[in-house]
Amino acid sequence: xxxxxxxxxxxxxxxxxxxxxxxxxxxxxxxxxxxxxxxxxxxxxxxxxxxxxxxxxxxxxxxxxxxxxxxxxxxxxxxxxxxxxxxxxxxxxxxxxxxxxxxxxxxxxxxxxxxxxxxxxxxxxxxxxxxxxxxxxxxxxxxxxxxxxxxxxxxxxxxxxxxxxxxxxxxxxxxxxxxxxxxxxxxxxxxxxxxxxxxxxx
Amino acid sequence: xxxxxxxxxxxxxxxxxxxxxxxxxxxxxxxxxxxxxxxxxxxxxxxxxxxxxxxxxxxxxxxxxxxxxxxxxxxxxxxxxxxxxxxxxxxxxxxxxxxxxxxxxxxxxxxxxxxxxxxxxxxxxxxxxxxxxxxxxxxxxxxxxxxxxxxx
Numbered sequence: 001x002x003x004x005x006x007x008x009x010x011x012x013x014x015x016x017x018x019x020x021x022x023x024x025x026x027x028x029x030x031x032x033x034x035x036x037x038x039x040x041x042x043x044x045x046x047x048x049x050x051x052x053x054x055x056x057x058x059x060x061x062x063x064x065x066x067x068x069x070x071x072x073x074x075x076x077x078x079x080x081x082x083x084x085x086x087x088x089x090x091x092x093x094x095x096x097x098x099x100x101x102x103x104x105x106x107x108x109x110x111x112x113x114x115x116x117x118x119x120x121x122x123x124x125x126x127x128x129x130x131x132x133x134x135x136x137x138x139x140x141x142x143x144x145x146x147x148x149x150x151x152x153x154x155x156x157x158x159x160x161x162x163x164x165x166x167x168x169x170x171x172x173x174x175x176x177x178x179x180x181x182x183x184x185x186x187x188x189x190x191x192x193x194x195x196x197x198x199x200x201x202x
Numbered sequence: 203x204x205x206x207x208x209x210x211x212x213x214x215x216x217x218x219x220x221x222x223x224x225x226x227x228x229x230x231x232x233x234x235x236x237x238x239x240x241x242x243x244x245x246x247x248x249x250x251x252x253x254x255x256x257x258x259x260x261x262x263x264x265x266x267x268x269x270x271x272x273x274x275x276x277x278x279x280x281x282x283x284x285x286x287x288x289x290x291x292x293x294x295x296x297x298x299x300x301x302x303x304x305x306x307x308x309x310x311x312x313x314x315x316x317x318x319x320x321x322x323x324x325x326x327x328x329x330x331x332x333x334x335x336x337x338x339x340x341x342x343x344x345x346x347x348x349x350x351x352x353x354x
Binding site: 025029032036037040041044045050053054057058061062065135136139140143157158159163164179182183186189190193194197202 | 210213214216217219244245247248249251252253254255257258259260261264265267268269271272
């Protein structure tokens with residue numbers, strides 16, 4: 001079995017997913033090992049909660065397992081996988097926003113709460129750590145309030161280091177659309193973060 | 203290059219997506235235009251302060267949870283697939299049986315029920331003397347109902 005797994009580790013994604021379509025669990029495991037970390041971090045960066053990222057990462061891989069047959073090899077496997085992950089995240093956020101709205105709450109409540117907590121003057125955290133955490137919370141809050149497509153394009157570009165062409169493949173749009181999403185995302189971030197920058201908070 | 207175009211190119215340039223002549227034109231414009239330089243510096247400063255968040259590791263039990271979810275769905279499907287050849291005909295015959303029962307009940311209710319005296323009176327008024335001698339049970343019910351139906 002160890003030999004079998006070693007052999008699978010060297011196989012291309014596209015070969016492995018074909019095996020997954022035939023319910024090969026070793027192939028599924030090999031793909032999971034290859035992408036688990038990346039998908040978990042992508043989901044976590046988009047959603048912002050460890051527990052929810054855990055649930056959603058499971059959903060993504062379950063979808064991969066069940067939909068393996070539908071992978072036709074038109075795009076790279078990783079593009080297909082990321083597209084599924086992005087769709088799972090966006091759908092989840094949409095649903096959550098609807099629930100929050102029905103509770104008459106702001107969708108960004110959690111992150112603004114964090115930001116406020118760190119900005120509280122009575123905080124006893126050591127100065128350096130406090131400042132670093134405050135900065136991260138401010139930035140996370142700003143990224144969180146971007147519209148969904150701008151946010152996903154920004155995360156894929158800035159945090160995951162994908163090219164415009166790859167992002168276009170993942171969110172199923174044109175390169176020029178990705179370009180304008182990122183122009184707008186950066187303008188929005190500038191608008192939100194400039195006051196903090198001027199006060200030396202970030 | 204005009205400022206509007208140059209400003210759009212700032213984002214692409216910062217992402218390393220601007221190349222060739224476009225890049226050369228952009229940089230030339232930036233050198234000469236203070237307004238665009240200012241815009242570029244602002245955006246650069248903001249984006250530079252956004253650090254890539256530290257990567258975190260996923261919980262170690264993630265795969266076993268996924269495996270569990272896959273397998274808790276699979277057996278149900280296998281059972282359903284095996285039972286299908288039995289369940290489908292069983293369901294059809296059950297529906298057939300129930301519809302038979304219901305229709306026979308309806309027919310029974312539609313059929314006029316006469317007491318002995320009533321049927322005797324009826325036969326008398328209609329001059330049905332032919333079947334009088336024969337015992338009522340020897341005739342199929344349907345025949346009786348035909349007669350009473352016709353005569354009603």
